[in-house]
Amino acid sequence: MTTKPLLQVLHGQVVPRVPIWLMRQAGRYLPEYRAVRENAGSFLDLCFTPELAAEVTLQPLRRFGLDAAIIFSDILVVPAALGQHVAFEEGHGPVLEPVRTPTDLSRLSRVRFGETLRPVSEAIALVREKLPPARALFGFAGAPWTVASYMVEGGGGSDFSTVKAWAYREPDSFAGLIDLLVEVTAEYLLQQIDAGADVLQIFDSWAGVLPDSALERWALRPTVEIVRRVGAKRPDVPIVVFPRGIGANYLRYASECDCTGLSLDTSVAPAWAARELQPLKVVQGNLDPLLLVVGGDAMRDAAKRILDSLGDQRFIFNLGHGILPQTPADHVAALCDLVHDWRR
């Protein structure tokens, strides 16, 4: 039996304190992160240098009472490992040489996939060595739809018209991209488990732009398949899925996906999640990251309302989206205390 409270919750055990971690908890809001980042070369260099990636992964754990680390990396290491050119331009987000046709697709290659991602496994192993025993370690990957969106659009900040037009016009050739991502993502997540990750999160940040049957085909089904493949080999490792912005379609994930947990975005009402989702899944979420910037009574009141709705059952406290760079570190400390001190 594990002694890590976050894993205990995911395994259905009752724990005295609600566990907490925060999406993007290793990041620009920490001066010690910015110091490492400045000397690391490019963003991908940081992701692919095990000692540095391990160091920034551990930084927030030294400051705050967080119940988990999440390996410092990016969902776009997967297309990079398939041979797509990926760059992170300061202040502009990722820029990718777009994959838009079956010909582009045929140029992607799995030959160097495992080798390119080996530094991530090495970083995970380094973190695992140094991590206090009561803290869990998340591995993660993007879901195929979200990763495909960046691969096809060539970056973030788009209206998704190119990737959606491909999916709508030529579903059979687009399925080639999604199927490839299902395969390599399952493989990559299993590698992270082998390296020492004891829980996984799958980020589907752009699931919410897909309507109905397209959500089913391009977001839900591929995620279900990845969870199935990983679970077939490592049923001991819980998986949390974060299909952001899908509203009431969380119900479909709760009933159709064999994951252990669902991470809720900011817009999901905790009372609804307690009633409709929590009977089926561990629920994680969902404080507005801007409330962590604002702090004070506004943050405390909102966090308490979330805890009062969800804290009684199987629940992991988190944000509804990643930490914002302007977040004051002492607000993070205050939030961790508040969550750990909360009792019904």
Added chain:
Amino acid sequence: MTTKPLLQVLHGQVVPRVPIWLMRQAGRYLPEYRAVRENAGSFLDLCFTPELAAEVTLQPLRRFGLDAAIIFSDILVVPAALGQHVAFEEGHGPVLEPVRTPTDLSRLSRVRFGETLRPVSEAIALVREKLPPARALFGFAGAPWTVASYMVEGGGGSDFSTVKAWAYREPDSFAGLIDLLVEVTAEYLLQQIDAGADVLQIFDSWAGVLPDSALERWALRPTVEIVRRVGAKRPDVPIVVFPRGIGANYLRYASECDCTGLSLDTSVAPAWAARELQPLKVVQGNLDPLLLVVGGDAMRDAAKRILDSLGDQRFIFNLGHGILPQTPADHVAALCDLVHDWRR
């Protein structure tokens, strides 16, 4: 009793064909719109010149079998009428001189509010004269939260951190802005009814960025209050509310807002809406606008799935968001035919 099918649906009558209109149906995808726009001066000049606004409002009705016109205007005419500087820059969306403090707020003025918006009423009256009798005419306004977002952020495309920080940090002073918008928006909608609008839509495009109790306070309650004020004077005029991106929180609008209809964004599953919302409200929606760009089987299949889920009960066909500029006009014609020809 009205002979307009769209109004019949909103009044609970059974109609032989599902009515359809499309958000932003008067717009850049039409060459005759672009011709008027090029000679009209600024975008706001077009909104405030009754003959031109009426002309572009009627253009899509001449081409397509649409069941309603919606007056050509913009939700930002309201801040403009309160004295805030609003400009529309080509390709960059609206730019406003931001309102961010109680002092900024005190500079807004209702003195010229009615006078500034009189051209909208004149345009409505002109459209009403020329509109075929079986077509309804929508008046509209933005909901206070969405309008306030533009007023505070100074435009679109933001992360809403400024407006949310104000709302979270100083709810009492932010309430001054929201309360002002509730008052003037109710007044403006009643003016539109007086001029000839026979149905209204309230757009809350950014409701989805608000969590839980903030949604309740800044989006739901102000909209409920506007609907109450308009309904107290003109209970004969149905109101459709479009709180975009709120997911399962549509349930709260269905039970707590006295509007007649709810417009669904693209992410809402029609089967869920049929089960949970349609017993309480007329529902409207929600084809992905990108499917109208793509056309063909993908569009037809998706439209039919929406109709098969929702068409039997009180339903108005629409998009889940506004028409995209790259939409081919013949796809719009095909969609109107498909919807009108649909039978269970």
